Amino acid sequence: MDLRALRYFQAVYEELSLSAAAKRCFVAQPSISAAVQQLESELDTALFIRNSKGVTPTPAGEKLYPLACKVLDEVVDIKRQFKEPSAPLPLRIGLMPFLSGPRLGFLLKELASQVPELEVTLVTEDQPADARIIASNQVGPNEVFHKLWNDHYVLALPAEHPLTRLTKLNLEHLEGVPFISRSFCDVLDAWHFALEKRDVQLLVKARVHTEEYALDLVAAGMGVSLVPVSSVEGRTQIATREVSGIDMARVVGLAYAKDRSLPEALMHAIEQVKKQF
Numbered sequence: 173m174d175l176r177a178l179r180y181f182q183a184v185y186e187e188l189s190l191s192a193a194a195k196r197c198f199v200a201q202p203s204i205s206a207a208v209q210q211l212e213s214e215l216d217t218a219l220f221i222r223n224s225k226g227v228t229p230t231p232a233g234e235k236l237y238p239l240a241c242k243v244l245d246e247v248v249d250i251k252r253q254f255k256e257p258s259a260p261l262p263l264r265i266g267l268m269p270f271l272s273g274p275r276l277g278f279l280l281k282e283l284a285s286q287v288p289e290l291e292v293t294l295v296t297e298d299q300p301a302d303a304r305i306i307a308s309n310q311v312g313p314n315e316v317f318h319k320l321w322n323d324h325y326v327l328a329l330p331a332e333h334p335l336t337r338l339t340k341l342n343l344e345h346l347e348g349v350p351f352i353s354r355s356f357c358d359v360l361d362a363w364h365f366a367l368e369k370r371d372v373q374l375l376v377k378a379r380v381h382t383e384e385y386a387l388d389l390v391a392a393g394m395g396v397s398l399v400p401v402s403s404v405e406g407r408t409q410i411a412t413r414e415v416s417g418i419d420m421a422r423v424v425g426l427a428y429a430k431d432r433s434l435p436e437a438l439m440h441a442i443e444q445v446k447k448q449f
Contacts, residue, residue: 173214175247178240180207181219185237186447189226196318196443211236241447248440261289261435266301268310268358274405275321275424276305279445286441303434307358308423315427318442321449323400325359325420326412328386330393336411343370343417350377350395352386359420363398366418 183193184204194201212219219233229237267276284290295301304315311317327346329336335345343366351374357363367374377395380386386397391409400422404410426442428434 174207174210175244177207177210178244180204181211181233181236182240182244183443184208184220184227185229185233185240186443187226188228192226245444259289260291261287261438262291262293263303263434263438264293264295264299264301266295266297266299266304266306268297268304268306275402275449279305279320282445283438283441286444287435287437290438302432303426303428305424306427308425309358311427314430316430317425317427318439319423319425320442320446321402321424323402323422323424325398325418325422326401326404327396327415328390328399328404329396329411329413330390331409331411332393333396333411335396335413338413341413341415343367343372343415346374346396346415347372348375350375352377352389352395352397353379354383354386354397355379355381357398358422359398362420363418370417 180193180197180199180203183196184190187193187196190201190204190208194204197204208219215232215236217232218230219236220227220229265280280292280294284292297304305320308317308319327335327341335341335349338345353374353376354360375395378389380389383399383403386399387403387407387410389395390397391407398415398420401412404412
């Protein structure tokens, strides 16, 4: 069984699209189709159902996926154990000011674990960088974007806040409620539009630069704030509530210039980490 075919199968399974898998693997779509057909012939079963929106795994495809992942991971581990110590691999990653939280720390820890020679330097958005971790709406015309995770926005409240008695909030519930605003927020325009449409006036008590600062003030009881749900993970002193009538989300990913490529080992590590989000 061809390892490349397994890798292409893995990409199709995770992307649910032959074209997206081809883009991710940097090959033409016919190569992906041929690899899947080769596996289906070897196993004598269909692995995907093709439809107008992409593909859907069959029960056989669902069964093969964890087995394929295990084989591919073991191959990487074998190569790593017999690989000579490599020269340091410096990587400057630009972070947007709105980005923080446990997922970012987990991502960087896993990359360092899977690529031991990696030396990461985190820089701000105004400094030169090899790659950027950003929201999809910030991707430049000359950048490649690899999705890492989806985030949707919720209202963060102090755990004992009166509004926590409600399971879901309306925007009108926020009228006159102390609010922590963020100067860098990737859904700020949509948030302000929703408030203006409902004629809701917030009582802004503080304006901060990052999600972490906003959450620190929420935990201290200073007010409530709109944040991505992933940024609240592990903060037991903060409660979250959905806000009816708004559906704000972002896609976070890794972007880098089209005219350059990142090391293959790093790209493989990124694909492995994505599965855990």
